[in-house]
Amino acid sequence: QVQLVESGGGLVQAGASLKLSCVVSGRAFSKYGMGWFRQAPGKERGLVASINFSGGATKYAESVEGRFTISRDNAKSTVYLHMSSLQPEDTAVYYCAAGRTSWGFRESEFAHWGQGTQVTVSS
Numbered sequence: 313q314v315q316l317v318e319s320g321g322g323l324v325q326a327g328a329s330l331k332l333s334c335v336v337s338g339r340a341f342s343k344y345g346m347g348w349f350r351q352a353p354g355k356e357r358g359l360v361a362s363i364n365f366s367g368g369a370t371k372y373a374e375s376v377e378g379r380f381t382i383s384r385d386n387a388k389s390t391v392y393l394h395m396s397s398l399q400p401e402d403t404a405v406y407y408c409a410a411g412r413t414s415w416g417f418r419e420s421e422f423a424h425w426g427q428g429t430q431v432t433v434s435s
Contacts (some may be wrong), residue, residue: 314338314424318408321429324398328433332393334426335422336406341374341389342366345411347422348382348393350404350431357407361393371417375404386434398433 320332332348334418347362360370361382381394391408406429409422416422 314410316410316426318406318426318429319433321406322431326399326433326435327363328398329394329396330398330431331395331431332408332431334391334393335425336389336391336424338411339424340412341410342386343414345413345415345419345421346382346384346391347401347409347411347416348391348409349409350402350421351407351428352401352404353405359419361369362389362411362415362417369415375429386391395431400433400435403433404430413416414431 315337316334318334346363348360349357350360351357361384363370367384379397384391408426410424410425
């Protein structure tokens with residue numbers, strides 16, 4: 313059984329940084345792409361960032377480009393999302409997702425999901 317366990321969310325002030333972590337168990341972590349998605353109240357869930365199986369390629373939503381960094385440690389079966397210069401519009405539930413293949417960008421390309429972690433940014 314594949315499990316994704318996220319941690320690191322919380323309440324911060326605008327301009328602060330947070331680092332989310334997601335530990336994956338139950339599959340060969342290093343073979344698959346990983347992603348972070350988010351869903352704000354009243355909005356659809358969307359991609360924040362994705363990373364390919366080796367960590368050699370990444371893709372970001374335009375709204376977070378230059379502020380967020382996705383990375384992975386295949387030895388620890390963990391993917392990270394380092395978020396800096398956080399703004400109130402970044403407030404959302406953040407979901408970790410494990411891809412069906414070596415890299416993905418759309419929700420349909422991700423097979424397994426974490427339970428989500430709340431990030432709230434106050435102004």
